[in-house]
Amino acid sequence: MLIRNATLAEGDTRDVRVSGERIAAVGDGLDADDERVLDATGKRLLPGMIDVHVHFRQPGFGHKETWETGTKSAAAGGVTTVVDQPNTEPPTVDGAAVDEKLGYAEQAHIDFGINGGVTADWEPATLFDRPLFALGEVFLADSTGEMGIDTSLYAEALEQAREHDVTVTVHAEDETLFNESARERDDADAWSAYRRPQAEQEAVRRACELATERDIQIHVAHTSTPEGIDIAAEHGMTCEVTPHHLFLSREYLSELGTHGVMNPPLRRDTLRSRVYERVADGTVDMIATDHAPHTAEEKDVGVWDAPSGVPGVETVLPLLLVEAERGRLSYERVRDLTAATPADVFDLPDRGRVREGNYADLVLVDPDAVTEIRADALHTNCPWTPFEGWDGLFPEWTMVRGEQVFERDADEPFGDPRGQNVRTTEE
Template structure:
């Protein structure tokens, strides 16, 4: 395929020739014998690499599957995902990795499978498997079944360093949660309970441990500007989610329990500060923490509803809307969704529109903005916390030269494990 007259992130108008799975040439006045797509007036970006999703299989297929999650991703311009290990069973050894790998072969897009760390993990087995990273390691004192103590955290960093595997960290210190908030039942109680200070302190501690071991870590879903600053000053990388960039505690009255996630939504001041750090380069990447639950599960009390929101289909469209409005430039969108992700997680053939790279491409009309509607999205959960937000959705998504999404229709693309 030849994509002609496409406007790239830096504003250059170029032809992009795709030969098989790769980009053969980027230039002007190119010719091709195959299909020609006129992209005049439209923009072309590398596909988004979402380094943090929960596609829920195995164990929770009623929430999402590799088929529904990957199709939702493709419709949102995401061409590669890293799936987190807290499934059932958790991905902590050879047997659990292979169980997830069999399911992941149904993915419409490329993927990585992250390994997990628990008291029962088997690093000797796990690092023999083609894992993408150690995913969302829950720092000491964090809540959840996959929380680990300080000694195991250090052991995990040392094991990963020896194996050459990146470690991503979920940093919240449960000892700094505000127990007084548990007496409340309003939608804001969860944000009041899981304090900003709990995240800030945990990020500081995680970075200090990593520097002490001469290791590098990646901080997952940073929800505070202070946390992003700490990671940056410590020489670590961090990600921010669309919900922490575009939603705040001011939205909770409308969202109710559908706005509960970990870390929780922060104040409008902190949300604005986090977005500023995305623009200025302090925040390295955007990752969705796509964590769908059914409507029935979320329709509960603030203390009983599960944490997590869907986001894989809306992340890039929401950022493209901000670029359309001039709040962030297209080059920065490219970097935080693709180029920087490829660098951090060592995906040398992805993240940039260059000859020799995988033909992971997203084409969109920058002038066509529409409101997000949950009923039109493709995640199995059928809802979104961004209902009514304006967004610029892709027209076409390609994964290694295969058209996996084209104006509402899905192709026959078959995803591959990026580590195999």
């Protein structure tokens, strides 16, 4: 296939030849061989997003999301690789659990990675016997809630990660610093008051210090405060910001109610705008969604009972592309945040850029096609979105390793599942 006259992230107009799974050539005035020619004049051709933080819920919670619905949703939003986190049932903490999850992932429409979890019951020997993407998200906490681990187990995880040459992704909130007086309230904003910014900042500091002492690289998940981002950067660690922490704030909670409850929680708009500055100036390494769907029934309960998390994998790139189109972020910055830097940090050298030799993981976008985000038009199993009514620039099509896995205007927008584990494809 020859894609003619596409505008790349850098702003140059180029022809891009896709041959088999790879980008065979990027150039000017390429001669068409016996191949399909697609005119992309006036359109943007970008690398597909690599979202290193999703919760696709299977095994255990398929009523919230399945690998099929989650990866279709991702494909329709321009995401070509996702990384699934281990808090499924069973949790992905041993080799058998990885194998079980890989069985569900046979329904994947895009490529994926599987993170290995760390709990008191984990089995590093069988876990590292499987093709893991990374360890994470590791929840460093001294209290013994759900998947929280203490300092000695965290240290063991760091050592194992070093030995097996993978990154550790850390969920950094110190539960001992939560504001207990907020528990007396029952409005949705109480969640933000409870899990206050200091709890994140001190946990990021501690996670980074323990890693620095051992000379190990960690990746800090979903930083939600400017201080948390700066502490990670000062330690030479990478971090991600979610679309909800980039675009939403506590001020939205009166409207969102418990649908706006997630961890870490939404912050005040003054903090959010300083997070945005760090996303724009390059201090933040990447955007990742923490896509964490729940049914409306599960969310429509009191603030102290509502499960944490919001969907985001289908709307993240469309929201960022609107920012690029309106000049608030450059297209290059969006490319780096969503594709090039995640590929660099997580060792996917053949992905994340429109460049000769790379896998043809691509999205085509018509800059004039801004539409309103509507939950009922999305492909996730989650029937609501915190971005209802926002502007989104959705891709016309999404390609994974040379095959269009989503075509918006086709009678059958999706093909057959063909996703592969990125740790077993050849990079």
